[in-house]
Amino acid sequence: MSDDRTPTTPPAGPSPSTRPPAGGPEGTPAATAGRPVPLSATVPPAPRRPTTPPRHPTDRRRPDRIAGRITRGGDGPCYGLVTDDGREYALHGPGMGTFPTGTTVRVTVGPADPRATCGPGTPAGIIEITAVR
Template identity: 40%
Template sequence: MNGKLVVAVTVAVVLGGCAGPDVPQSAASAAGPTSATSAAPPPSLPVAPLTSAPPNGPTDQIKKTDWVVGTVTGDSSGPCYGLETDDGTQYALHSTAGTKLVKGRRMRIKTAPMLVRMYCGPGTHREMVAAERL
């Protein structure tokens, strides 16, 4: 008899778990969602304000200056000079100031667009505005 009672209780528990809610369907829908079934929306993430336009080109570039540093490629008192930077860029410089530059010397040169049309050798043609020995 104990075996029949255990089987009856087990069947009742299993079937009881499968039964629907005791509240009629119309009453359950009128009650609204419970806190267990409705979750609050996740908090929104902060958003950066939109800008009017994207930047023009990469923003991490080193700003271009008119000063170049390099090694003089030939002795000259003007009007044409040669300079090569550490990255291999060659400059063909022009100046009527008569500055004497010695081959192999490290110099810091301030440049500007060329004022006259003159070929001063291979490289980027620029006017030499100032020269400083390093």
Template identity: 55%
Template sequence: MPDDQASTQADRAGQPESTPSAGTAQGPTPSAGTAEGRAPTPPAGTAGSPVPPAGRPPLSATDLPTLGRPSAPPRKPTDNRPRDLIAGRIVRGGSGPCYGLVDENDREYALHGPDAGELPIGAFVTLRVAPRTDGVDCGPGIPLRIVTG
């Protein structure tokens, strides 16, 4: 067998082939140090490396602390909200003085506020309120007065 045929058979037997010429349209070949198309592992101590640089401890040398089970419920509420503020969507609106509001817990409020101005239906609002002392009936819901200014 001539030498050219022997080298061609060696190439087919798993020996690396020579790099194609610039005019040949072939797919990318794996670069040195990679295994079949996988990216090379970055050297230790570089960004993206799973191994910290020499002489430097890893970012978290210990396990994170875990909180234990509480021995009892909290003594005070943990979500202290002002009692004079309500937030919700206007369900009966307009220029007033009576409005309807439904909060996030589906509680309905009947609000009276002669100086509250225009509150369009569907608007999400947060209002400062107080107990109602007048005898005005603003429809279904918990009666409250809108505090302005």
């Protein structure tokens, strides 16, 4: 028995059991239950091992940045610094703060003030100096 609101003819289009699966053209997998569709069914080739070392450094360092331990500290304007590779610098920078001996710092350097004599080491002017924690 049917009433006025119950359709008596089936809906237009193929029935759910005869519809093609969702997805792309035939042969491509469909996304199901929240799983993504793979972009490729083939495995990408493995990168080749280099035959020679790189011509240029792969990690470029800024030439105006150095880091090391303060060897002659205090409230400035002269500081001594030794880097991990043993290079010694005589740094000059008025008003840069107090850095006790043994403090590890990162320094942005500039040209040395020719009037400043801050002891042994490569002379350099301090643009910025920060303690490393």
